[in-house]
Amino acid sequence: MPKINTPKHPEEPGSPLDYVIKKRSEPIIDTVARAISDKRVLLAYQPIVHAKNPLKPAFYEGLIRVMDETRDIIPAKDFIPIVETLETGRIIDCLALEMGLNALAECPTLRLSINMSAPSIGYPRWMETLEKGLSMDGTIAERLILEITEDSAMMMPELVKVFMANLHKRGISFALDDFGAGYTAFRFLKQFHFDIVKIDGQFIRNINGDADNQVLTAALVAIANQFDMLSVAECVETQEEMSFLQELGLDCLQGYLTGRPETVPAWRVNETTLQRYV
Secondary structure, three states: OOOOOOOOOOOOOOOHHHHHHHHHHOOHHHHHHHHHHOOOEEEEEEEEEEOOEEEEEEEEEEEEEEEOOOOOEEOHHHHHHHHOOOHHHHHHHHHHHHHHHHHHHHOOOOOEEEEOOHHHHHOHHHHHHHHHHHOOOOOHHHHEEEEEEHHHHOOOHHHHHHHHHHHHOOOOEEEEEEEOOOOOOHHHHHHHOOOEEEEOHHHOOOOOOOHHHHHHHHHHHHHHHHOOOEEEEOOOOOHHHHHHHHHHOOOEEOOOOOOOOEOOOHHHOOOOOOOOEO
16 A cells, blocks of 8 residues: 655644744744854944935944844844843844954944943953954044943943043044933933934934924934034934934934945945845
8 A cells, every 4th residue: 555645743843834933932042142153143234324415424333133044134123132131142242343343454444333232341252352353453443433222321321431431542432322212311421421322213203294203303413412422313214304304403314215234335345246135
């Protein structure tokens, strides 16, 4: 009697559906940890452009990208809040810094911002990575911008303040990310001495038609101007938003309208015709 090949039960180990179910049910922290161990990480570079001349980048932001076994990007929003206080978060900060410093060494005209969390300040590997990178080129420090979110800065404000003061002396700049979304006390904002503030995207979306966002963003820009900080609008996605922000007096713009994150950035475009958008 011929053998009948019956299909595998959906829960039977080894079936395609079983793999999908397992992948979805696996804790995201385990997926990210394995990706880091296998070095499935890279930076995507997004331009921050001059508001008065949107075709001219002021600097770029290096955004960490972590990939699963199928090379799909794991959304940062799914794991960054989880790993921020774990050692996995410290390792991610180290990898992002290392790749960013290598890019700065590779392109002497590049100015680049790299994200970090306040807990990485006391992580020995992070500082070792910074020192090694700065030693590659005497101009790297003045072209490096370190981005710290408002919430992260307020986790340990006194430590962040000392850390920033020490690295400011070496020429490194600092950006306050997601400005307006957290709870930064103005007395700390004055003491931190950030060079750049990036206004959170929740205030930028549909700003041309939202009176509340108009008032709030104008107030945040006024604060930036008062403390002599460069103002950047995040998440700019429409021509109408850009036009309103230009009139409002923003210094720089960041968003899909003015440039998507690219894993093959402009300064490498001559090396390959392949451009991957993530």
